[in-house]
Amino acid sequence: MPHTAAADGTAIGFDVAGSGEPLGLLAGQANSRHWWDPVRADFAAVHRTVAPDTVGTGESDEPADGRYAVDRFAADVVAVLDELGIARAHVYGTSMGGRVAQRLALDHPDRVGALVIGCTSPGGAGALLADPEVVRPLALSKRQAREALLGLMFTPEYVRRHTGPYHVLGDPGMSLAARRGHKRASDAHDAWDELAGITAPTLVLHGSDDLFTPWTTRNAWPRASRGRNW
Known part of the structure; x- marks a missing residue:
């Protein structure tokens, strides 16, 4: 599997599939990157898809400087793009990943064509938090956390029809x-006051039944539509 080096020397793993x-x-x-496995082939049919492992996951090392932050994750994506020319x-x-995509579009606007962000948040003053009862089970045992995530990520019907593997429940190889x-990186993300600075044409995707990242008419994204690209 190919790797590149982040600014601090950390090895970043990634893979490439498709053309276009x-x-x-x-x-x-x-x-x-296995998060994308169930739909990767659909994208790779029309695009040259590049999927990096964020530091601490998959084939990427934990950060050499110990720093986990959304801006760092975005800079690592740029390192992968540079490696591939x-x-x-x-x-x-x-x-x-939607938070990282926002940071990438803000910090490295020349590297982003079109932007798609799904089931995510801008953070900051406009962010809506999940109900404490929704996230409480995630801090319990591994079994309870897994069951809670299954309920948040999939409908009961889907779980009945599909035995797995489920690629969105966390990388089992990650350290604590x-x-x-x-x-910490995800919680600290705050692009609320900068959204209008994103110049890439942007599509925002969200599910009305999403309890993990709540959606209401007070959510950030409709208000961000005041920007010309939203």
């Missing part, structure tokens, strides 16, 4: 330190 205009795929919190890529980020680092 490049598309970066950014996974959710505490998940590797890709000057500009479309970017699709979901959950924490890496998991905590991902959570």
Whole structure:
């Protein structure tokens, strides 16, 4: 599997599939590039898809400097694009990957073509938090946390019809330190006051039944539509 080096020397693993205009795929919190496995072939049929492992997941090392932060994750994506000689890529980020995608579009606007962000949040004053009863089971035993995540990520019917593997429940190879680092990075994300500075044409995707990242008419994204690209 190919690797590149982040600014601090950390090895960043990634893979490439398909051909066409490049598309970066950014996974959710505490998940590797395998987050995209169920739908990767659909994208790879029309795009050269590039899926990095965020530091601490998959084939990427834990950060050499110990720093987990969304801006760092975005800079690591740029290092992967540089390694591949890709000057500009479309970017699709979901959950924490959507936070990273926002930071990438803000900090490195020349590297982003079209931007798609799903089931994510801008953070800051406009963010809506999940109900404490929704997230409480995630701090319990591994079995209880897994059952809670299954309920948050899939409908009961889907779980009955599919026995797995489920690629969105976290990277089982992650260390506890890496998991905590991902959570801190995701929680600290705040692009609320900067949203209008995103110049890439942007599509926001969200589910009305999403309890983990709540959606209401007070959510950030409708208000962000005041920007010309939203």
